[in-house]
Amino acid sequence: MKKYGSAKWSGGLKDGKGQVSTESGALKDQPYGFNTRFEGAPGTNPEELIGAAHAGCFSMALSNILGEDGLTADEISTRATVTLEQKDGGFAITAVHLDLEASIPGADEARFKKAAETAKENCPVSKLLNARITMDAKLKG
Structure with a gap:
């Protein structure tokens, strides 16, 4: 399976403008630029898109792992906070x-934590990222 996202950019780093799109059309010509990435202007940025992708992938992986353990979640809510830092110039x-x-009906804390850790280590987006990935996991109920 192959999926794609695309970007168009014109201009310099600080005065340029770009748009990102996805194959599915979920994003179509969504604006981004220096101002949306570093100055809080409306629009998207690569880091929040990576965060959304990671949160979605992790949540699906956790659902799969729970299913293999005979559990089905009523709800899985994941927020992935991506840190961008200046480093080495x-x-x-x-x-x-x-x-x-x-x-997760029927889950105890130990089963939940084990499933969450397994999903964190093994979801495809986690495997892609070369960053330290940490997690806080709370079982409600």
Whole structure:
């Protein structure tokens, strides 16, 4: 399986403008630029897109692992916070932190934590990222 995202950019770093799109059309010509990435202007940026991708991938992986353990979540809510830092004269994504809350009938804390750790280590986006990935996981209920 292959999926794609695309970007168009014109201009310099600080005065340029870009748009990102996805194959599915979920994003179509979504604006981004220096101002949306570093100055809080409306629009998206690569880090939040990576965060959304990681949160979605992790949540699906956790659902799969729970299913293999005979459990089905009522809800899995994941927020992936991506850290971009200046490093070695440039920028680097240095960490991702996952905040997870889940409602899983029949799950105890030990089963939940084990499933969450397995998903964190093994979801395809986690494997892709060369960053320190941490997590806080809370079982509701």
